[in-house]
Amino acid sequence: MTEAWQSARLGLRAWLSLLAILVPLSAAAGEERRETVTLFAAASTIDAINEIAEAYASKTGGSIRPVVAASSTLARQIAQGAPADLFLSANVDWMDHLQQQGLVEASSRLALLSNRLVLVSPLGADLQIELAAGAALAEALGDGRLAIGDPAHVPAGIYARQALEALGLWAQVTDRLAQAGNVRMALALVDRGEAVAGIVYETDAAIADGVRVVAAFPETATPQIDYPLAIVEGRGNSAVRKVYEFLKGEEAAVIFRKHGFTATARGR
Numbered sequence: 358m359t360e361a362w363q364s365a366r367l368g369l370r371a372w373l374s375l376l377a378i379l380v381p382l383s384a385a386a387g388e389e390r391r392e393t394v395t396l397f398a399a400a401s402t403i404d405a406i407n408e409i410a411e412a413y414a415s416k417t418g419g420s421i422r423p424v425v426a427a428s429s430t431l432a433r434q435i436a437q438g439a440p441a442d443l444f445l446s447a448n449v450d451w452m453d454h455l456q457q458q459g460l461v462e463a464s465s466r467l468a469l470l471s472n473r474l475v476l477v478s479p480l481g482a483d484l485q486i487e488l489a490a491g492a493a494l495a496e497a498l499g500d501g502r503l504a505i506g507d508p509a510h511v512p513a514g515i516y517a518r519q520a521l522e523a524l525g526l527w528a529q530v531t532d533r534l535a536q537a538g539n540v541r542m543a544l545a546l547v548d549r550g551e552a553v554a555g556i557v558y559e560t561d562a563a564i565a566d567g568v569r570v571v572a573a574f575p576e577t578a579t580p581q582i583d584y585p586l587a588i589v590e591g592r593g594n595s596a597v598r599k600v601y602e603f604l605k606g607e608e609a610a611v612i613f614r615k616h617g618f619t620a621t622a623r624g625r
Contacts, residue, residue, distance in 0.1 A: 392596040393420040395440060397431040399447035399584065400539040401472065401513065401558045405616040406445075409609050413600065416608070421600055427539035429510040435460060435589060442592040443601060445469065445584060447540075447558075448512030452585040461587040469604065470584035471619040472558045473576075474513070474520055477568040479550045488524065488572045495529040501553025502535040504546040513540035516582055517556040523578040544568065558582070560617035583621070 398406045403425045410421040424431070424441065432451040435441050436458065444461060446452045455461045478484040486497045494503075506514030514536065521527040535552045537543035540561055547555035548567040555568075562570050588601055603609055610620035 392594075393422050394442045394597050394600040395422045395424060396443045396445065396600065397424045397426075397435060397439070397441040398445040399428045399431070399512065400425050400541045401447055401561055402445060402470075402584070402618075403541070404564055405560075405613050405618065408612050408616075409604070412608060412612065413603050417599070417603075419596060419599065427506065427511045429512070430539075441589050442597045443586065443588055443604075445586045445604075446512070447472070447582070447584055448515065449583055449585055450515075451512070452587060456587070460590050462590055462593055463587075465593070465601065466585055466587040467605070467622050468583040469586040469620070469622045470613055471621050472560055472582045472584065472617075474516055474556055474574045474579055474582070475559045475562050476554055476556055476571045476574070477544070477547050477562050477565075478554045478571050479547055480567050480569050482553065482569075484554055484571055486572060488574050488578070490524050492524065492526060493529075494521075494526045495533060498530070498533055498553055502533050502551075503530050504535040504537060504543040504552035504555035506540045506543050507536045507538065508534075511537070511539055512582075513543065513556070513558060516579060520556075520574045520579045524574075563617045584618075586622075 396406065406423045410423060413419060413421050428446040428448045428451045431444065432446065432455055435444060435455055452461065452466065456463055456466065476488060484497055486492055486494060505517040508514040508518040518527060521530065535546050537546060540557050543555050544557045544561045544565055546552040548565050554571065562568060586604060588597060605622045613620045
């Protein structure tokens with residue numbers, strides 16, 4: 358009896374010791390599954406990112422919290438210590454800005470997507486123009502304005518200025534601009550008829566019911582429009598890396614393509 362009781366007691370102690378180890382590990386695993394990963398993403402990706410977040414939650418039980426704004430705004434917030442885990446920029450320069458300060462993991466950086474610029478007008482408007490060198494863009498605008506992202510800060514606005522300069526059209530429209538805080542705001546100005554035309558990404562034009570594409574900018578007039586993705590320095594825990602891998606994967610690529618992006622990450 359005594360030996361049996363001692364054996365049982367030792368067995369119980371061993372079980373309790375094992376339980377003391379397993380319970381914290383189980384709790385930690387549960388916390389990881391429930392952890393919300395914050396993705397700072399360019400405004401032009403909002404529809405695709407929201408759909409990807411839903412797909413990720415359905416597949417893994419994890420959560421992606423998108424914070425969407427102009428890439429310039431997001432980069433400045435990250436530089437000021439905002440709690441971002443991942444950054445998807447619509448402009449390589451803003452990612453360069455953070456990388457030079459050691460604020461993103463350089464080894465995690467990749468060109469995830471690409472896009473292109475188009476000229477749009479309100480649905481039903483009769484604006485017609487071919488985007489070529491010397492085109493009469495100001496004349497085509499009439500008394501109206503051209504909506505673009507702020508060309509000093511917003512990637513779509515920076516690209517728009519570069520494209521117009523390449524075609525010799527920038528000087529025509531510098532006093533006719535309706536500058537917006539991000540590309541979706543520029544799109545909204547056209548959608549509401551507050552601007553007679555706008556320069557936005559092709560992906561933005563595809564989701565707006567109230568606009569039509571007048572013309573696409575020739576590839577020779579625009580720089581490569583890449584969307585780099587990187588993990589924010591010091592934030593690369595297992596949950597963040599799981600989201601990072603999902604964004605690189607084929608399931609996310611299908612969604613990005615559905616929304617008009619070209620998925621360019623290595624392996625696709």
